[in-house]
Amino acid sequence: MGEYYLGIDLGGTNLKVGCFNSELKQIAKTSTSTNANMGPGAVIDTIEQAVKNLLAENNLTLNDVISIGIGSPGPADISKGIVISAPNLPEFKNVPLRQLVSERFGKDVIFENDANAACWGEYVVGAGKGVKDMVFFTLGTGIGGGIISNGELVHGFNDNAAELGHMIIYPHGGRFCGCGQRGCVEAYASAASTARRATEAIQAGAPSSLKKVYKENGHISCKNVFDHAAQGDKFANEIIKTTAEALGVLCVNIIHITGPQRVVFAGGMIAAGDTLLQSIKKYFDYHIWPLKQENLEICFATLGEDAGIIGTAALAAHHSKKTE
DSSP states (O other), rough: OOOOOEEEOOOOHHHHEEEETTOOEEEEEEEEEOOOOGGHHHHHHHHHHHHHHHHHHTTTTTTGGEEEEEEOOOSSSSSTEEEEOOOOOOOOOEHHHHHHHHHHHHHHHEEEHHHHHHHHHHHHSSTTOOOOOOOEEEESEEEEEEEEEEEEEOTTTSSSOOOGGGSSOOOTTTOBOOSSOOBBBBHHHHHHHHHHHHHHHTTTOOOSHHHHHHHSSSSSSHHHHHHHHTTTTTHHHHHHHHHHHHHHHHHHHHHHHHHHHHEESSSSSGGTTTTHHHHHHHHHHSSSSSOOOOOOOOEESSSGGHHHHHHHHHHHHHHHHHTT
16 A cells, blocks of 8 residues: 655646655655646656656655645646646646546546645645644745635635735735736735836936846846845835835735734745845734734745645645545
8 A cells, every 4th residue: 555645846847746755754856847838748748757757766656656746837726626727838728637647647636726735835844834824925926825724725716716916905006917907916025026116216217236237137136136235225125125015014914814823925035034024024013903912923934945746745645634
């Protein structure tokens, strides 16, 4: 009888696979190109080969695997295991991913949105361990999220709950978001939008040491903004304040909706460290209602890039134990 779980993180560029024992200790992991432009069939072939290679390298076979978890980006029908569409997987339109992977391996497969999978990973063994109610944000090109309520992921009526980056915080005259709405928190506080706001201001003539970066590179990165802020650049610090305030307001909104004990931030932007974390906490304290003291814990994720494979394997284990 099998005693291992596989976690698969399907990204537009890279495919990651991890093997975990029953205690969710990582046995091995691998990463390869997704081959996304070649279509769903080629992607399933890539998954199969990556899994077989990983198992063989560790003297294991599919007989040693209990079940498989897989996380995919984009809107999905979670209950049916269908990827409706995915921005970085151009050929994926209404693809029954769970069924295809299950048929290929002859195993039960748990399908989940990639942000929810990362959220579950942090909840089970990462920064959310020990709580029952948690909210998770990823700060990258956009802002993804996940919600744990009473120990379970929240999917909502149409399986697409927790699009937390598209909560509107500036409805009147707010910045346009890539989703088509105006004033989303993502339009202010993602890594990409933080860099974009800085670039636009520099192009308009804002005084800053970032001008040199823009002239040399033709663009400004989020890391550039934080680096120059750390060096005392006033303009860069103002950009960061807007980012941190938007995230602080987001925490205020989410505490009134789900009442989490802990909010966990992940993604490349958390490399900014305490500078960002303390600013988010400051604006949360400033904007939260004064009616009662809130004890929300705001912290950074701890699993890094492995959150997806850990989360999908942990979901496979969770569902397997529920059905025993």
